[in-house]
Amino acid sequence: xxxxxxxxxxxxxxxxxxxxxxxxxxxxxxxxxxxxxxxxxxxxxxxxxxxxxxxxxxxxxxxxxxxxxxxxxxxxxxxxxxxxxxxxxxxxxxxxxxxxxxxxxxxxxxxxxxxxxxxxxxxxxxxxxxxxxxxxxxxxxxxxxxxxxxxxxxxxxxxxxxxxxxxxxxxxxxxxxxxxxxxxxxxxxxxxxxxxxxxxxxxxxxxxxxxxxxxxxxxxxxxxxxxxxxxxxxxxxxxxxxxxxxxxxxxxxxxxxxxxxxxxxxxxxxxxxxxxxxxxxxxxxxxxxxxxxxxxxxxxxxxxxxxxxxxxxxxxxxxxxxxxxxxxxxxxxxxxxxxxxxxxxxxxxxxxxxxxxxxxxxxxxxxxxxxxxxxxxxxxxxxxxxxxxxxxxxxxxxxxxxxxxxxxxxxxxxxxxxxxxxxxxxxxxxxxxxxxxxxxxxxxxxxxxxxxxxxxxxxxxxxxxxxxxxxxxxxxxxxxxxxxxxxxxxxxxxxxxxxxxxxxxxxxxxxxxxxxxxxxxxxxxxxxxxxxxxxxxxxxxxxxxxxxxxxxxxxxxxxxxxxxxxxxxxxxxxxxxxxxxxxxxxxxxxxxxxxxxxxxxxxxxxxxxxxxxxxxxxxxxxxxxxxxxxxxxxxxxxxxxxxxxxxxxxxxxxxxxxxxxxxxxxxxxxxxxxxxxxxxxxxxxxxxxxxxxxxxxxxxxxxxxxxxxxxxxxxxxxxxxxxxxxxxxxxxxxxxxxxxxxxxxxxxxxxxxxxxxxxxxxxxxxxxxxxxxxxxxxxxxxxxxxxxx
Numbered sequence: 139x140x141x142x143x144x145x146x147x148x149x150x151x152x153x154x155x156x157x158x159x160x161x162x163x164x165x166x167x168x169x170x171x172x173x174x175x176x177x178x179x180x181x182x183x184x185x186x187x188x189x190x191x192x193x194x195x196x197x198x199x200x201x202x203x204x205x206x207x208x209x210x211x212x213x214x215x216x217x218x219x220x221x222x223x224x225x226x227x228x229x230x231x232x233x234x235x236x237x238x239x240x241x242x243x244x245x246x247x248x249x250x251x252x253x254x255x256x257x258x259x260x261x262x263x264x265x266x267x268x269x270x271x272x273x274x275x276x277x278x279x280x281x282x283x284x285x286x287x288x289x290x291x292x293x294x295x296x297x298x299x300x301x302x303x304x305x306x307x308x309x310x311x312x313x314x315x316x317x318x319x320x321x322x323x324x325x326x327x328x329x330x331x332x333x334x335x336x337x338x339x340x341x342x343x344x345x346x347x348x349x350x351x352x353x354x355x356x357x358x359x360x361x362x363x364x365x366x367x368x369x370x371x372x373x374x375x376x377x378x379x380x381x382x383x384x385x386x387x388x389x390x391x392x393x394x395x396x397x398x399x400x401x402x403x404x405x406x407x408x409x410x411x412x413x414x415x416x417x418x419x420x421x422x423x424x425x426x427x428x429x430x431x432x433x434x435x436x437x438x439x440x441x442x443x444x445x446x447x448x449x450x451x452x453x454x455x456x457x458x459x460x461x462x463x464x465x466x467x468x469x470x471x472x473x474x475x476x477x478x479x480x481x482x483x484x485x486x487x488x489x490x491x492x493x494x495x496x497x498x499x500x501x502x503x504x505x506x507x508x509x510x511x512x513x514x515x516x517x518x519x520x521x522x523x524x525x526x527x528x529x530x531x532x533x534x535x536x537x538x539x540x541x542x543x544x545x546x547x548x549x550x551x552x553x554x555x556x557x558x559x560x561x562x563x564x565x566x567x568x569x570x571x572x573x574x575x576x577x578x579x580x581x582x583x584x585x586x587x588x589x590x591x592x593x594x595x596x597x598x599x600x601x602x603x604x605x606x607x608x609x610x611x612x613x614x615x616x617x618x619x620x621x622x623x624x625x626x627x628x629x630x631x632x633x634x635x636x637x638x639x640x641x642x643x644x645x646x647x648x649x650x651x652x653x654x655x656x657x658x659x660x661x662x663x664x665x666x667x668x669x670x671x672x673x674x675x676x677x678x679x680x681x682x683x684x685x686x687x688x689x690x691x692x693x694x695x696x697x698x699x700x701x702x703x704x705x706x707x708x709x710x711x712x713x714x715x716x717x718x719x720x721x722x723x724x725x726x727x728x729x730x731x732x733x734x735x736x737x738x739x740x741x742x743x744x745x746x747x748x749x750x751x752x753x754x755x756x757x758x759x760x761x762x763x764x765x766x767x768x769x770x771x772x773x774x775x776x777x778x779x780x781x782x783x784x785x786x787x788x789x790x791x792x793x794x795x796x797x798x799x800x801x802x803x804x805x806x807x808x809x810x811x812x813x814x815x816x817x818x819x820x821x822x823x824x825x826x827x828x829x830x831x832x833x834x835x836x837x838x839x840x841x842x843x844x845x846x847x848x849x850x851x852x853x854x855x856x857x858x859x860x861x862x863x864x865x866x867x868x869x870x871x872x873x874x875x876x877x878x879x880x881x882x883x884x885x886x887x888x889x890x891x892x893x894x895x896x897x898x899x900x901x902x903x904x905x906x907x908x909x910x911x912x913x914x915x916x917x918x919x920x921x922x923x924x925x926x927x
Contacts, residue, residue, distance in 0.1 A: 164197065164198055164199055164200065164201045164223070165177070165200050165201065166200075166201045166203060167200060167201065167202050167203070167204075167381075168203055168204030169202065169203070169204040169205060169206060169365075169366040169367050169368055169381070170204040170205075170206055170215060170368055171204060172368075173204075174366075174367050174380075174381030174382065175381065175382050175384055176200050176202065176224065176351065176381060176382065176383050176384060177200065177383075177384045177385050178199070178200040178224045178225050178226055178231075178383055178386070179198055179199060179200065179225050179226075180225070180226055180227070180228075180386075180387070180388075181195045181198075181225055181226075181227055182227065182228065183195050183227060184227060184229075185232075187318040187319065187320050187331050187332075187333045188320050188331065189282055189319075189320035189321045189322050189329060189330060189331050190322075190329070190331070191223065191234040191236070191329060191331060195225055195232070196223050196225075196234050198225070199223035199224055199225040199232075199234065200223070200224045200225065201221060201222070201223055202221070202222040202223075202224060202353060202366050203219070203220065203221050203222070203366075204366070205219075205220045205353075205355065205364040205365065205366055206364060206365060206366075206367075206368040206369070207362055207363070207364055208306070208354070208363050208364060208365045208369050208371065209306075209362065209363040209371070210361070210362070210645075210653040210654040210688040211645045211646070211648075211653055211654055212368075212369065212370050212371045212372075212606070213368070213370070214648060216355075216362070216364040217241060217357070217360065217362065218237070218238055218239055218240065218241065218327075218355075218357055218362075218364070219238040220235070220236070220237050220238065220260075220353070220355050220364065220366075221235070221236040221238075222234070222235050222236075222260075222353050222366065223235075223236075224383070226386060226389075228388065228389070228390040229335060229336055229337075229390050229391075229392070230333050230334055230335045230336060231333075231334050231336070231386075232331075232332070232333050232334075233262055233330075233331070233332040233333075233334075234329075234330070234331050234332075235260050235278075235321075235328075235329065235330040235331075235332070235353075236327070236329050237258070237260060237280070237327045237328050237329075237330075237355060238326050238327045239258075239326070239327035239328070239357070239359075240326075240327075241359060241360065242357075242359025242360065243359060243751055244258050244280055244323050244327060244328050245257045245258045245280075245358040245359070245749065245751050246258065246279055246280035246281050246323055246328065246788065247279070247281070247283075247785055247788040247789070247791070247823075248281060248283065248788050248789050248823040248825070248826065249279065249283050249791065249823065250283075250791075250821060250823060250829055251283065251284055251285065251314070251884070252284075252285045252286070252287075252311045252314075253285075253791075253821075254277065254278075254279040254283055254284075254285050255285075256358070256749050256754055256783060256785065257279040257280065257283075257358065258279060258280055258328065258355075258356060258357060258358050259277050259278060259279045259280075259285070259355075259356050260277065260278060260330060260353060260354070260355050260356075261275050261276070261277040261285075261309075261353070261354040261355075261356075262275070262276045262277070262332065262334075262351075262353060263275055263289070263350075263351070263352040263353070263354060263377070263380065264276065264334070264339070264349060264350070264351060265349060265350030265351070265377060265380060266339050266340060266341035266342075266347070266349050266350075267340075267341065267342060267349075267350075267434075267503055268348050268349055268350040268380075268382060269350075269503075269506070269538050270291075270350065270375055270377050270378035270380070270541060270542050271290070271291055271375075271377060271538070271542070271544060272288065272289065272290050272291070272377070272477055272478075272508075273288070273289045273350065273377050273380075274286070274287075274288055274289075274315065274339065275287050275288065275289060275309040275311075276315070276317055276319075276332060276334060278319045278321060278330050278332060279321070280321050280322070280323050280327075280328030280330065281321050281322065281323075281788075281826075282319040282320040282321035282322075282330060282331075282826070283319075283826060284317070284319055285311055286311070286313065286314055286315045286317070287309035287310045287311035287312065287313050288309060288310050288313055288476070288477040289307055289308075289309045289310070289376075289377060289477070290310075290477035290478075290480045291307050291375055291376070291377055292307075292480060292482065292567070292577070306369075306371075306376035307376065310476070310477065312466065312467060312468055312473050312476070313473040313474065313476060313477075314470070314473070314887035315338050315887065316335065316337075316338050316886050316887055316888070316924070316926070317332065317333060317334045317335065317338055318332070318333040319331065319332045319333070336389050336390065336391040336392075337391055337392065337394050337430070337926065340430075340433065340434050340435075340436060340502060340503070341389070341433050341434060342433065342434055342503070343432055343433045343434055345387060345388075346385055346386065346387050347383070347385075347386035347387070347389065348382055348383070348384055348385075348386075349382065349383040349386065350377065350380040350381070350382060350383075351366075351380055351381050351382060351383050352365055352366055352367050352369070352377075352379070352380040352381060353365065353366040354366075358692070358748070358749040359691075359692075359748075360690075360691065360692060361653075361688070361691065361692025361693075361748055361749070366381065367379055367380060367381050370606065371604070371606055372572075372573050372604055372605050372606035372607075373572055373573060373604060374542065374569045374572060374573055374574060374575045374602065374604045375542050375569065378541065378542050378569075389433075391430065391433060393430075393927055394428070394429065394430025394436075395427075395428070395429050395430070395926075395927040396426075396427065396428040396429075396888065396924060396925065396926050396927075397425070397426075397427055397924075397925040397927070398425055398426040398427070398428070398888045398922055398923070398924050398925070399423070399424075399425040399922060399923060399925075400423070400424050400425050400426070400443065400920065400921070400922040401421060401422070401423055401920070401921050401922070402421065402422050402424070402918065402919065402920045402921075403418075403419075403421040403422070403918065403919045404418075404419065404916060404917065404918040404919070405417065405418040405419070405916060405917045405918075406914065406915075406916040407914060407915045407916060408913070408914045408915075409913070414912075422442055423442070424440070424441050424442035424443045425440070425441060425442075425443070425922075426438065426439065426440045426443060426470070426471055426888075427439045427440075428474065431500075431502075432502070434502045434503050434504065435500065435501075435502035435504070435509075436474070436475065436500070436501055436502055437498070437499070437500050438471065438474050438475075438498065438499040438500075438501075439496075439497070439498045439499075440471045440494065440496065440497050440498075441495075441496050442495060442496070443469075443471055443494065443497075457777075457799070458765075458767065459767050460630050460707075460710060460767075461629045461630050462627070462628075462629045462630070464484075464627060464629065465489065467487075467488050467489055469488075470887075470888075471497065471499075472488040472491075474499065474501070475499065475501030475502075475510060476488070478501050478508050478509075478510035478534060478536070479510050479512070479532070479534050480534075481534065481546065481548050481563060481565065481579075481626075482565050482577060482579045482598060482600075483579060483581070483596060483598060483615070483617075483626070483628070484623075484626050484627040484628070485548055485550065485561055485563055485581060485596075485623050485625070485626040486532055486534060486548065486550060486625060486626055487623075487625065487626045487627035488512070489627075490530075490552075490624060490625050490626070490627075491514045491516055491528075491530055492516055492517065492519075492520035493516060493517040493519065493520060494514045494515060494516050494517070495515045495516070495517055495527070496514070496515050497512065497513065497514035497515070498512075498513050498514075499511065499512045499513075506537060506538040507535060507536065507537045507538070508534070508535065508536040508537075509534075509535055510532075510533070510534040510535075511532070511533050511534075512530065512531075512532040512533075513530065513531055513532075514529075514530040515527050515528075515529055515530075516528040516529075516530065521554050521555075522554060522557070523555070525555075526554050526555040527554075528552060528553070528554045529551075529552070529553045529554070530550075530551070530552050530625060531549075531550070531551040531552075532548075532549075532550045532551075532625055533547075533548065533549045533550075534546070534547075534548045535547045535548075539566075539568075540569075541569075542567075542569035542575075543566070543567055543568045543569050544566060544567050545564075545565075545566040546563075546564070546565045546566060547563065547564055547565075548561070548562070548563040548565070548581075549561070549562050549563070550623070550624075550625035550626065551625075552624040552625050556586070556589075557586055557587045557588070558584075558585070558586050559583065559584075559585045559586075559587075559622050559623070559624035559625070560583065560584045560585075561581060561582070561583045561622075561623050561625065561626065562581065562582055563579065563580070563581035563596075564579070564580055564581070565577070565578060565579035565580070565581075566578055566579075573603055573604045573605055574601075574602065574603055574604075575601075575602045575604075576599070576600070576601050576602075577598075577599070577600045577601075577602075578598070578599045578600075579596070579597060579598045579599075580595070580596075580597050581595065581596040581597070581621075582594070582595050582596070582621075583596070583620075583621045583622050583623060585620075585622040585624075592620040592622075593620060594617075594618030594619065594620030594621035594622075595616075595618050595621060596615075596616070596617045596618065596621045596623075596628075597615070597616050598613065598614065598615035598616065599613070599614055599615075600612070600613040600614075600615075601613070606643065607642060607643050607644070608640070608641070608642060608643075609640065609641045609643065610639065610640045610641075611637065611639045611640075612637065612638050612639070613635070613636070613637040614634075614635070614636050614637075615634065615635050616633070616634035616635075616667055616670060617630075617631045617632065617633060617634075617667065618631070618632065618667055619631055619632030619667055619668070632666065632667050633664055633665060633666060633667055633677075634664070634665045634666075634667050634670035634671075635662065635663065635664050635665075636661075636662070636663045636676075637660070637661075637662050638660070638661040638662075639658065639659070639660040639661075640658070640659055641656050641657065641658040641659075642656070642657045642658075643655070643656045644656075649690075650690065651689060651690050652687060652688070652689050652690065653687075653688040653689060653690060654687065654688045655685065655686070655687045655688075656684075656685070656686045656687070657683075657684070657685050658682070658683070658684045658685075658686070659681075659682075659683055660680070660681070660682040660683075660684075661680070661681055662678075662679070662680040662682070663676035663678070663679050663680075664676060664677055664678040664679075665677055666707070675705075676705070677704070677705035677707065678702070678703070678704050678705060679702065679703050680700065680701075680702045681700065681701045681702070682698060682699075682700050683698060683699050683700075684696065684697070684698035685697050685698070691748050692747075692748030692749060693745070693746070693747065693748060694744075694745060694746035694756075695744070695745050696742075696743065696744040696745070697741070697742065697743050697744070698741060698742050699739075699740075699741045700738070700739065700740050700741065700762070701738070701739050702737070702738040702739070702740075702765075703735050703736065703737050703738065704735065704736050704738070704765045705734065705735050706732040706733065706734050706735065706770065711730050711732060711770065713856055713857040713859075714729075714730035714854060714855070714856060714857075715727050715728060715729055715730050715854070715855040715856075715857070715864050716728050716729075716730050716846050716850060716852040716853065716854055716855065717852055717853045717855055717866070718850065718852050727855060727864055730770075730846065730854065731849075732770035732848065732849070733770070733771075733848045733849060736765060736770070736771060736772040736848070737763075737772060738762065738763050738764050738765060738772055739762055739763055740760060740761060740762020740763060740764055740775065741760070741761065741762055742758060742759060742760040742761075742777075743758075743759050744756070744757060744758045744759070745757055751785070752784065752785045752786060753782070753783065753784055753785070754782070754783045755780070755781060755782040755783070756779075756780070756781045757778075757779070757780050757781075758777075758778065758779040758780075759777075759778050760775070760776070760777035760778070761774075761775070761776055761777075762774075762775060763775065763804070764801065766801050766803075766810055766847070768801075768810055768811060768841070768844055769803075769810060769844050769845060769846065769847045769848070769854065770848060771803070771804060771847040771848035772804060772848070773801050773802055773803055773804050773810065773847070774801070774802045774804065774807075775799075775800070775801050775802075776798070776799070776800045776801075776802075777798065777799050777800075778796070778797075778798040779795070779796070779797050779798075780794075780795065780796040781793075781794070781795045781796075782794050782795075789822055789823045789824070790820075790821070790822050790823075791819075791820075791821045791822075791823075792818070792819070792820050792821075793818070793819045793820075793821075794816070794817065794818045794819070795815075795816070795817045796814075796815075796816045796817075797813075797814070797815040797816075797817075798813070798814050798815075799811075799812070799813045799814075800812040800813075803847050804847065805847050805851070808842065809840070809842060810841070810842050810844075810847075811839075811840065811841045811842070812838075812839075812840045813837075813838065813839050813840075814836070814837075814838045814904070814905070815835065815836065815837050815838075816835070816836050816905075817833070817834070817835040817836075818833070818834050818835075819831065819832070819833045819834075820832045820833075827883055827884055827885040828881075828882070828883050829882050830879075830880070830881055830882075831878075831879070831880045831882070832877070832878070832879050832880075833876075833877070833878045833879075833880075834875070834876070834877045834878075835875070835876050835877075836873075836874070836875045836876075836904075836905060837872070837873075837874045837875075837876075838872075838873045838874075838904035838905060839870070839871065839872045839873075840869075840870070840871045840904075841869060841870040841871070842869050843866070843867060843868050843869045844856075844867035853866060853867070854866075854867045855867065871904075872900070873900055873901050873902070873903065873904045873905075874898060874899070874900050875898070875899050875900070875901070875907075875910060876896065876897070876898045877896065877897050877898075877899075878894065878895070878896040879894060879895045879896070880892060880893070880894040881893045881894070886924060887924070888922060888923075888924030889922065889923050889924045890920065890921070890922050891920070891921050892918070892919065892920040892921075893918075893919050894917070894918050894919075895915070895916070895917050895918075896915060896916055897912055897914070897915035897916075898912070898913055898914050898915070899911055899912045899913060900913055
């Protein structure tokens with residue numbers, strides 16, 4: 139700690155008033171004393187980012203200190219002292235962090251980018267438009283390894299098995315930004331230096347800038363999360379509680395033009411008559427261009443981009459076959475400005491654009507209005523007939539209202555030959571009383587497909603109360619069965635839902651063995667949309683009771699008990715029939731008719747270990763009578779999700795998950811379906827920019843021959859969609875193993891070299907690994923370079 143910093147911090151802690159500093163003395167801004175309006179000095183220097191805060195500018199930088207605990211309990215002084223030094227040069231803003239650690243060891247590994255969640259780290263939350271709604275996040279661990287992303291606060295609190303909770307909205311870490319960082323561990327904690335170029339940021343076209351700022355620090359030995367401003371968990375917005383950087387002038391962003399050519403080559407292998415063959419194809423040259431039209435408007439373009447994902451999506455279970463599975467966007471072109479395309483109900487989902495031939499995107503903010511426009515021409519292979527190019531036009535506009543509220547409009551259009559899907563939307567969020575928010579949405583779609591036209595509405599309203607001790611979320615949403623969003627993601631159309639969720643939160647004494655306990659009661663009703671309109675009974679009814687606790691040292695425990703009933707859906711089972719004896723020695727095909735309602739009751743327990751220096755783990759175990767959608771019956775169900783992360787050195791990381799799902803029959807205990815997905819990932823970080831990775835994932839699926847277990851016990855028949863004939867729903871099994879290897883060199887986002895190999899194999903018996911038969915494989919190379927002018 140430098141002498142001026144130490145002296146001024148001591149004076150503030152003693153309650154003294156510090157006068158405006160001279161030019162060679164740092165100004166101190168204590169968050170806990172409400173000194174959150176910061177004027178940072180400007181210097182012409184361009185120091186080397188080496189993680190050592192020994193240049194003279196750091197001794198005269200503004201000093202941010204006086205951190206508060208935010209999680210698991212707010213309103214307390216942080217246990218560990220943190221100092222953040224800030225100044226700016228003509229082309230960049232500079233941050234220096236001194237994180238003092240007197241209570242435990244610093245957790246620091248040479249991790250992959252965006253994989254520092256098990257380390258100690260600091261996040262700079264920078265809202266360059268100071269709108270309290272959106273921010274860019276720049277995070278670093280003690281060795282300077284980076285994570286980055288965006289936060290776009292929507293007010294949504296997902297009511298999952300853990301229930302609602304008072305917490306800040308986590309950043310989306312998929313976007314990557316160019317900035318410099320370095321750091322090192324010290325005897326007293328760790329020290330980090332960060333430089334964020336103005337070319338990387340968007341900000342208003344004003345001579346004097348006023349930016350939102352907060353600093354978040356994660357301390358792994360205790361599990362605590364601290365923030366520079368004394369943010370309250372009860373507030374409707376975390377970003378709205380940020381401090382400000384005042385008086386930034388003459389920012390020289392220069393010409394912002396990033397040219398990013400890409401060269402890719404791949405070869406896919408498979409069985410041929412002579413054994414095994416490869417189809418190499420021709421190397422593909424494509425690229426991306428990013429142009430900063432103004433300080434606050436950015437134009438992106440791409441031609442024949444390589445959208446192969448470096449790592450495949452992890453396998454998921456579909457517990458409810460009526461619901462589609464969601465996979466997040468990971469492709470670089472679409473991640474630029476993705477926060478500005480956010481809508482309630484996911485009416486914009488860019489993964490619908492499968493393999494664009496060309497695309498362009500304009501994003502930015504003008505006079506309090508966010509504008510995002512995306513146009514794309516997709517490859518014909520993603521069309522219905524395989525010949526037409528799908529054309530996408532997506533527009534999203536959001537207007538700031540007051541300090542936290544907003545009004546939004548969206549329009550999407552997908553055209554494919556003579557077919558089209560068009561969606562228009564208006565939505566808004568009103569924040570009032572600091573802890574309350576109300577979100578509303580109304581949308582309509584028009585779809586023409588196969589010569590017929592249909593249309594339908596989507597609507598919703600959600601009320602949130604973000605109290606410190608009482609948190610509530612009440613929501614009512616509806617989607618007409620004819621509503622379509624070909625540019626969005628609607629997990630299940632044709633339903634209306636009512637959600638009533640409330641949680642009570644209790645906080646333990648400072649230094650006690652328990653930190654916080656949350657008890658949650660959730661009521662959920664699901665109607666067929668037409669039944670809701672006609673005021674008929676709900677199809678599915680759920681009561682979920684959950685209890686979650688955070689214990690001293692970073693332990694987490696949870697338990698829950700669910701009571702549910704599910705109503706029979708004749709439309710979903712319209713292709714089902716049963717085979718019954720006809721009395722003459724043969725079988726007769728009779729329409730399947732399930733019991734009107736199946737009751738369920740089940741419970742779960744969960745736990746999570748602290749983030750130890752070399753190990754962490756979580757477990758979720760679920761058992762009870764759950765819905766057996768395959769045979770429409772209530773049945774014993776077993777679910778488990780186990781995760782473990784082992785870090786034997788600061789370069790080697792081994793991560794494993796085991797996902798298990800099984801449903802037995804209530805009549806005789808035989809197994810209807812069993813799915814097991816173990817996944818192992820091994821990463822070795824040679825340097826910050828070079829790593830090796832191997833991923834193995836096994837997917838074992840077994841489905842028994844189906845029968846009408848809740849009524850007749852007769853075999854179930856399913857209509858073949860091609861022939862129209864009913865066929866026996868016979869037993870199925872599949873044991874698939876996928877392995878991927880990757881060498882990666884990525885010094886900065888946009889400049890990469892990837893070399894990888896992936897293979898898939900099957901075997902007759904699950905998890906034996908002795909009779910694996912390769913069914914396909916492939917090699918790929920990718921090289922790209924970021925030219926930043």
